[in-house]
Amino acid sequence: MDNSSIGFFSRWARRPWYWFWKALEARQYRGREYSLQVPFGRRVHTPWFAKPDGSLFSEALSVAQEGGYVSQSPDRAYLLCRMVQHASLLGGDLAECGVFRGGSAHLMAETLARLGGTGRQLHLFDTFCGVPDFADAKRDYHRAGDYGNTSLDAVQARLAAYGGQCRFHPGVIPESFSGIDLGQRFSLVNVDVDLHPTTLACCHWFWPRLVPGGVMIFNDYGFFPYRNSTRLAVDTFFMKHPEEPIILPSGQAMVIKTNSWSDRGVAGCSC
Ligand SMILES: C[S@@+](CC[C@H](N)C(=O)[O-])C[C@H]1O[C@@H](n2cnc3c(N)ncnc32)[C@H](O)[C@@H]1O
Incomplete structure (x- = not known):
């Protein structure tokens, strides 16, 4: 199946299917401490559905949702929140x-703030006006202009409560x-970022600038439409490194930096 057929399928034909699963999730899973794991037929602990009152995750996600649109599914939001907690125990800043x-930046900023003003900054990179003009039509599922319905002003207003904790870097990555x-x-x-080159x-x-124990999360690694973009880029890059992507049932993948490659190559890095 080529990318244009996948694009059509994902955007339109899949919608009734998507709403069916959303309704099922609301009915069968929301609020459940344990949920049925398809296709294994066993019940597993699902704190991202249960969201116990007063927990860091539940409180931070509620604040992010009150602030506006949050696109992350509960399981992905949960991992992100827990990884901010992990990162707060290490040195170094955070980035998205x-x-x-x-949406996810708000969750990260709120989690960080609730962990007590650790002095770390959250660096935010985007054009803030949509996918730039170098999507590769053969590999990338998204095209120039997708995600255009946002603005730097709107995101800055949303995150204003965090003051200097959030640093904005509008423009095209990697410039x-x-x-x-x-x-x-x-x-x-x-x-x-959804694109292969990005x-x-x-x-x-970022990899050479990660502290030992630091983590890179790839939000869309496991999703079928991103197999030739996000996944291919991650697999290609980490082929040359001892660390392997850990592929998660949520669709995300994460890679944890070990000591062995800690500072190798920073400034003039060839990895
Ligand atoms: C899937 S959206 C991000 C969703 C967001 N994390 C959330 O939770 O709502 C992908 C974003 O990547 C940005 N992007 C993709 N390639 C980029 C590049 N080369 N430079 C800057 N931004 C880029 C797009 O502008 C778009 O806003």
């Missing part, structure tokens, strides 16, 4: 590449990385 209307001090280190990078650029720039 692909912000759109700020917009030039706004960061070359010595800056990161403990968590959420990559949600995902690859994020790997090349």
Whole structure:
């Protein structure tokens, strides 16, 4: 199946199917501490559906949802929140590449703030006016202009409560990385850019700048329409590294930096 047929299928034909699953999720899963795992027929712990009152995840997600659109499914939002918690125990800043209307950024910022002003910044990279003009039609599912219904002003207003904790880097990746001090280190990078060249650029720039124990999350790695974009870029990059992507049932993949490659190649990196 080529990308244009997949595009048609994903955008239109799949919609009734999507709403069916949404209704099923609301009925069968929401609020459940344990849920039936398809296709294995066993019940597993699903804190992303249960959202116990007062938990960091439940509170941070509620704030993000009150602030506007959050596109992440509960399981992906849960991993992101837990990884912010993990990152707050390490040195280095946090980043998100692909912000759109700020849904996942809001969740990250709120989680970080609730962990007590650790002094870490959340760097946000996007054009804030949609996918730029270099999507590769053969590989990429998205085209120039997709995600255009947002703006820098709107996202800045949404995240205004976090003040200097959020740093905005509007522009095209990787050029917009030039706004960061070359010595800056990161403990968590959420990559949600959907394009092959952009995902690859994020790997090349951030991986050498990750502290040991730091994590890169690839939001769309496992989804079928992204097999030739996000997944191919991640697999190609990490083929040359000892760390392997950990592929998750949520559709995300994450890679944890080990000590062995800690600072290799920063500034003039060839990895
Ligand atoms: C799927 S959306 C991000 C969704 C967001 N994380 C959320 O939770 O709502 C992908 C974003 O990546 C951005 N993007 C893709 N390639 C880019 C590039 N080369 N430079 C800057 N932004 C890019 C698009 O503008 C778009 O806003």
